[in-house]
Amino acid sequence: MTTLSKIAFLIWFTYDVAVRTGMDGPTMVTLAAGLFILPFFLFSATAGQLADKLEKSQFTQRLKLIELGLMVTASVFFFFQSVYGLLLVLFMMGVQSTFFGPIKYSLLPEHLEEDELIGGNALIEAGTFLSILLGTIFGGLVVRTEYGLLILAAFLIGFSIIGWLGSRTIPVSPVSDPNVKVGWNIVRETWQITKFARQENSVWLSIIGISWFWFVGATFLTQFPVFTSDVIGGNEHIVTLFLALFSIGICVGSVLCNKLLKGEINGKLVPYGSFGMTVSIAIFVFAAYQFGVDRAAFVGPVAVTAAHELRLAEFLAIGLSSWGIMLGLLGLAISAGLYIVPLYAIMQHRSEDRILSRVIAASNVVGAFFMVIASVMVAVLYSINFTSVQVLLTVGLMNIPAFFVVRSIVNRRSKNA
Numbered sequence: 548m549t550t551l552s553k554i555a556f557l558i559w560f561t562y563d564v565a566v567r568t569g570m571d572g573p574t575m576v577t578l579a580a581g582l583f584i585l586p587f588f589l590f591s592a593t594a595g596q597l598a599d600k601l602e603k604s605q606f607t608q609r610l611k612l613i614e615l616g617l618m619v620t621a622s623v624f625f626f627f628q629s630v631y632g633l634l635l636v637l638f639m640m641g642v643q644s645t646f647f648g649p650i651k652y653s654l655l656p657e658h659l660e661e662d663e664l665i666g667g668n669a670l671i672e673a674g675t676f677l678s679i680l681l682g683t684i685f686g687g688l689v690v691r692t693e694y695g696l697l698i699l700a701a702f703l704i705g706f707s708i709i710g711w712l713g714s715r716t717i718p719v720s721p722v723s724d725p726n727v728k729v730g731w732n733i734v735r736e737t738w739q740i741t742k743f744a745r746q747e748n749s750v751w752l753s754i755i756g757i758s759w760f761w762f763v764g765a766t767f768l769t770q771f772p773v774f775t776s777d778v779i780g781g782n783e784h785i786v787t788l789f790l791a792l793f794s795i796g797i798c799v800g801s802v803l804c805n806k807l808l809k810g811e812i813n814g815k816l817v818p819y820g821s822f823g824m825t826v827s828i829a830i831f832v833f834a835a836y837q838f839g840v841d842r843a844a845f846v847g848p849v850a851v852t853a854a855h856e857l858r859l860a861e862f863l864a865i866g867l868s869s870w871g872i873m874l875g876l877l878g879l880a881i882s883a884g885l886y887i888v889p890l891y892a893i894m895q896h897r898s899e900d901r902i903l904s905r906v907i908a909a910s911n912v913v914g915a916f917f918m919v920i921a922s923v924m925v926a927v928l929y930s931i932n933f934t935s936v937q938v939l940l941t942v943g944l945m946n947i948p949a950f951f952v953v954r955s956i957v958n959r960r961s962k963n964a
Contacts, residue, residue: 555685555699556625556633579637580769580922586641587915591649592736593729595908598649599901600727603657604717610647611711617643618707622700625690648911649904656895656903657720662810668891669805672884673798679768680794688787724901737912743902744909753894754910756817758917759949760887763824765918766925766942767793767879774935778835780842781857788859789876796877800884807885812892818954820886824879825950828943831875834868835936841866 556579598606617639624632655667685702689695730736745751771789775781804816842857845865862869898906928938 555690556621556637579634582634582638583641583644584915584918586638586645587911588737589733590642590645591908591912591915592733592740592905593731594646594911595649595740595905596727596729596736597646598653598904598908599723600725600729602722603650603654603720604714607647607650607654607714607717608711610643610650611707611714613643614640614647615704615707615711618703622703625696625699645911649907652891652895652907653723653904654717654720656900658718661812661896664812664892664896665808665810665888666805668888668895669801669884672801672888672891676794676797676801680791680798684787684791688784723904740905740909741912744898744906744913746899747897750894750897750906753814753890753897754906754913756890756953757887757894757910758914760883760890761914762917762921763942763946764883766921767876767939769922770925770935770939774835774939777935779838779857779862780855781862782859784859785857785862788862788873792873792876793880796880797884800881800886801888802884803881804885804888808889812889812896814889814893814953816885817889818950820882820884821946821950821953823882824886825943825946827875827878827882828939828946829875830878831872832936832940832943834871834875835939838865838868838872841868 617636621633621636621640624636651671652668655664655671659667681702685695685699690699692698730739744754768790771793772783772786775783775786775789779785800820807816842865845861857865894906894910895903924941925938928941933941
């Protein structure tokens with residue numbers, strides 16, 4: 548629900564509030580994203596320590612009650628269209644997500660058999676991006692209708708209640724390390740959990756691989772509105788289509804990964820996923836460049852001039868380049884699903900049970916750092932007059948050496964197995 552409400556807010560603000568009020572859309576969206584990521588730097592160490600120290604099922608129930616309260620508060624602020632109130636709630640959602648993340652992933656190896664771990668991670672990744680898909684639908688389509696805010700509020704609160712009820716069915720978990728001392732020095736404790744993560748080389752390399760996924764994914768997700776506006780010349784419904792394709796592709800890739808590996812925990816699909824990401828980005832970029840030519844030559848029921856904002860039907864009708872863009876996005880997302888699921892399973896399987904939650908917290912910190920680096924890189928590229936297509940092409944080119952690094956790591960593991 549946290550992911551759903553965040554995406555709904557970002558799209559609602561970009562295409563509704565910013566247009567009506569004249570507020571700086573890109574700046575506010577960047578601020579919102581930063582407020583959501585900030586708690587992962589501030590509180591991940593504490594979250595990991597508490598998850599290892601406390602019984603996880605009761606801790607989860609408390610966090611789900613907090614989530615319910617946040618969803619009620621967010622619904623009120625949505626109703627009154629309080630942007631700054633929603634920004635505050637967004638920060639608190641980031642805090643709740645920071646504390647829930649280590650529990651969510653450390654519960655899996657406690658309650659699943661080894662051959663079920665890939666499938667469990669596949670379901671988590673599919674569920675995460677299903678939330679993005681639902682947030683996209685509500686933010687891009689439902690929330691701007693006559694009763695959209697009421698529907699969104701009912702959905703957020705209703706599913707938060709379901710989530711809390713679901714948390715009450717989680718079996719009691721063994722306490723991983725009751726002797727953990729919770730420290731409040733953010734810098735020292737964050738460094739300490741990264742030391743835990745570096746104890747096993749394959750775990751640390753998996754964390755780097757996971758963080759690279761978020762580097763690529765965050766760049767594409769944040770660039771969809773800019774790409775749609777500047778390159779496609781389309782409306783928010785096309786942004787919704789791109790986000791939907793990306794989310795569905797991750798779900799398909801995650802489930803497909805489970806089918807192909809048949810429960811076996813290894814990284815043999817990771818290089819294929821990385822290679823598929825690079826090829827898909829190449830298809831996407833080539834189709835994007837071709838789209839400008841096809842758009843200029845398009846003859847439809849409405850004259851498509853430079854000032855005309857394309858509707859979804861017009862975008863789909865323009866030519867093969869439109870479908871090439873969608874194919875590239877879908878291929879990228881499916882490949883990313885194949886890439887990410889085994890890495891999470893390896894991280895969980897090869898970490899010591901006593902410190903698993905802290906290792907996952909370290910992964911969250913490193914992932915947040917990679918996303919910040921991605922944002923800085925994008926800002927620098929735009930400052931030297933890169934277009935959104937060139938930014939995404941740069942990410943694709945960076946993924947080429949990443950493929951060779953991943954392949955060498957997997958080959959080395961195979962030889963040592």
